[in-house]
Amino acid sequence: MSNARTVQKTTGKEVHVDERPISATEDVSDNDVSDITLRPSESIESAFSKTNNITRAKINMRERRRMRDLNVAMDALREVIPFSNGPTVRKLSKISTLSLARNYIITLTKSVEDLRRMFRDLHSVAPNSELRHYRTSGSELERDMYHNYCKHLWNGIGITHTIGPVCFNSHFDNQNALMREFYSCSRRYDAKTDMTSNNQSTSTLCMEHKCCSVRNMHSCK
DNA sequence: TAGGCCATCTGGTCCT
DNA sequence: AGGACCAGATGGCCTA
Numbered sequence: 001m002s003n004a005r006t007v008q009k010t011t012g013k014e015v016h017v018d019e020r021p022i023s024a025t026e027d028v029s030d031n032d033v034s035d036i037t038l039r040p041s042e043s044i045e046s047a048f049s050k051t052n053n054i055t056r057a058k059i060n061m062r063e064r065r066r067m068r069d070l071n072v073a074m075d076a077l078r079e080v081i082p083f084s085n086g087p088t089v090r091k092l093s094k095i096s097t098l099s100l101a102r103n104y105i106i107t108l109t110k111s112v113e114d115l116r117r118m119f120r121d122l123h124s125v126a127p128n129s130e131l132r133h134y135r136t137s138g139s140e141l142e143r144d145m146y147h148n149y150c151k152h153l154w155n156g157i158g159i160t161h162t163i164g165p166v167c168f169n170s171h172f173d174n175q176n177a178l179m180r181e182f183y184s185c186s187r188r189y190d191a192k193t194d195m196t197s198n199n200q201s202t203s204t205l206c207m208e209h210k211c212c213s214v215r216n217m218h219s220c221k
Numbered sequence: 222t223a224g225g226c227c228a229t230c231t232g233g234t235c236c237t
Numbered sequence: 238a239g240g241a242c243c244a245g246a247t248g249g250c251c252t253a
Contacts, residue, residue, distance in 0.1 A: 055239095060230060062240070067228070093226060227250085236241080 077101055 074094055078084050081100050084092050092100065 056231085059232095059240090063231085063242095064229070066241070071228095095226090223253095225250105225252085228248095230247085231245085232243105233245105234241100234243080237239090 074097055078092055078097050081092070081097065081104055083089070084097075084100065
């Protein structure tokens, strides 16, 4: 607190303000207040005041450290919010960060629900479901309807250009519950539609191994 | 220049 | 008693 200054606030109360702003990486320790020392010649009142100043300085230091940690956590939260980073993007305010994070969680939750619904429809619940009929033995129009339905499902979870594990890896953490569910549900799934193209060309997608893409099926281990 | 945003100080409360 | 947490007050900086 060597560079502390005394200022007069509108309340008339004198307080000490540290002119040096604390940086995000600066480590604050109680040693920063150690330069307030007591001399033998000082009066009791002066000593008491100095002790209070030391206590107050320590409390202020802790508060600054607490707020710094809070800001670090806020920055970490900003980093995982899509489209909130970059040189051309203005830094989100705290309230905006919290609001967007909430919306993002809601969106992800909805995506998980959509995924569950998708796999329930396509694989697990009804082996003789209407959808399977459309996929395997329906008319051309029915297969188109099936393909469009699949597209709708995939687009609903944010996948528009590619399909398969590679794309999933780019959208979701490979370790999270969504991926585990995805891979466990799709272990024996052979999709006969290539959603990367507009001409509805067919190909086989193996989702059991996490290495292959639609166009590179033969490289699958 | 007004308003938004932020850092800091401060006193109070709760917890260990 | 000391630390963590919180909310109010205050002043500085930036932008429209």
